[in-house]
Amino acid sequence: MVIREGDSEKINQVLTAFLGESGASEALLIDRSGQLLAMTGANRALDTVSISALAAGAFSSTGALAQLLGETEFTVLFHQGAKESMHVSTVDDQAILLAIFGERTTVGMVRLFAKEAAISVGKILAEARERPKDIKEMSTPLTAEETRTGWTGFGEKKP
Amino acid sequence: MAIINYAQKVINFKVVYYGPGVAGKTANLQHIHRSLPGDSKGNMISLAAGDDRTLFFDFLPVSALTVRGFTAKFQLYTVPGQVFYNMTRKLVLRGCDGLVFVADSQWDRLRENVESFRNMEENLREYSYNIDEIPYVIQYNKRDLANIAPLEYMEFLLNRRARRVPSFEAVAVNGDGVFDTLNTVSRMVLVGEFGQEKGADRETA
Numbered sequence: 001m002v003i004r005e006g007d008s009e010k011i012n013q014v015l016t017a018f019l020g021e022s023g024a025s026e027a028l029l030i031d032r033s034g035q036l037l038a039m040t041g042a043n044r045a046l047d048t049v050s051i052s053a054l055a056a057g058a059f060s061s062t063g064a065l066a067q068l069l070g071e072t073e074f075t076v077l078f079h080q081g082a083k084e085s086m087h088v089s090t091v092d093d094q095a096i097l098l099a100i101f102g103e104r105t106t107v108g109m110v111r112l113f114a115k116e117a118a119i120s121v122g123k124i125l126a127e128a129r130e131r132p133k134d135i136k137e138m139s140t141p142l143t144a145e146e147t148r149t150g151w152t153g154f155g156e157k158k159p
Numbered sequence: 160m161a162i163i164n165y166a167q168k169v170i171n172f173k174v175v176y177y178g179p180g181v182a183g184k185t186a187n188l189q190h191i192h193r194s195l196p197g198d199s200k201g202n203m204i205s206l207a208a209g210d211d212r213t214l215f216f217d218f219l220p221v222s223a224l225t226v227r228g229f230t231a232k233f234q235l236y237t238v239p240g241q242v243f244y245n246m247t248r249k250l251v252l253r254g255c256d257g258l259v260f261v262a263d264s265q266w267d268r269l270r271e272n273v274e275s276f277r278n279m280e281e282n283l284r285e286y287s288y289n290i291d292e293i294p295y296v297i298q299y300n301k302r303d304l305a306n307i308a309p310l311e312y313m314e315f316l317l318n319r320r321a322r323r324v325p326s327f328e329a330v331a332v333n334g335d336g337v338f339d340t341l342n343t344v345s346r347m348v349l350v351g352e353f354g355q356e357k358g359a360d361r362e363t364a
Contacts, residue, residue, distance in 0.1 A: 001162050008166035033254020034218075034234060035162050035171045049201050053218045053234065057206075060250040061215070135163060137227040141354040146226055147346045151195070151338050 007128050011121055015040035018117035023105025028098040030056055055098050059088050091118045095125055160254045161352050170229045172348050173254055177279045178261035179271035180240030183300040186331035188219045188235055213239045216251045233345055249282045257348035258295035259340055262317055264307040276317055294347035297326040298340045
């Protein structure tokens with residue numbers, strides 16, 4: 001999937017509006033394979049790469065649990081902490097939305113506005129996925145040099 | 160599934176280390192994590208049971224060179240090797256761009272290797288991946304042990320499809336062969352996504 005600058009802007013607008021309405025502090029849009037697609041929120045040092053991988057893992061494992069009960073999936077996953085909580089919900093079959101929130105809002109508010117945000121973000125992602133993967137920088141095949149991924153100092157045998 | 164983000168100028172790939180239990184998948188990631196400088200790796204996460212066996216997955220994000228203005232990032236995952244964890248194994252495979260099959264070279268583990276390889280094929284099929292198309296390499300690990308099968312025999316067991324894939328001997332706990340494996344699979348993933356000049360590199364053809 002290619003996320004263009006325009007897609008990023010639109011997604012950020014939706015996520016920013018979601019934070020304003022819900023009172024959550026951060027919103028992460030995550031691909032179900034574990035990769036972070038977009039993030040908006042308070043400017044603090046969170047390990048968003050790890051959060052994305054773990055949240056996608058937890059959500060997919062919850063989905064497998066749902067299937068054991070004959071459900072298609074559980075659409076919401078909620079973790080409550082003493083000060084901070086986490087709400088993860090379905091966007092579409094390839095993405096999830098994670099919200100981190102504190103004491104200034106409630107899970108009900110987050111759930112309500114996450115549903116609305118998911119619909120808007122889902123449309124943007126669907127458009128991005130349907131678009132032909134036309135990347136001008138990659139229009140010519142890579143040279144052998146360009147595919148050397150940069151760990152050659154770590155024991156790769158010379159071809 | 161590769162995710163190309165123009166705003167961040169980043170391309171994200173997912174590579175999964177597959178193989179039977181205790182073959183050394185986690186040891187591969189641990190060596191990579193130990194070896195790479197801080198700016199080209201993130202935190203390593205291990206979701207392991209009490210006996211150090213992987214329960215869900217290990218996860219290590221690493222960055223490679225910049226390719227035409229985009230930073231190539233690889234998210235490395237391992238699956239739990241034990242047979243009865245198939246459900247979680249399948250979940251980890253989701254959206255992968257490339258695979259490393261880590262085989263245990265010991266004679267008494269050969270059967271588990273073959274079973275795990277078959278299981279990988281089945282699980283890939285469920286995600287509509289074709290084993291003959293997805294980039295993967297095979298690593299024959301534990302080559303330092305005494306009771307190991309010859310390389311030719313391991314190749315005969317695991318690498319005899321019409322498309323022969325690159326394979327590597329390794330002693331992952333010491334780091335031998337770990338970066339050969341990673342470099343090759345990451346190169347194959349890049350070429351798989353964007354193509355490569357004809358004849359530029361036989362290894363990835």
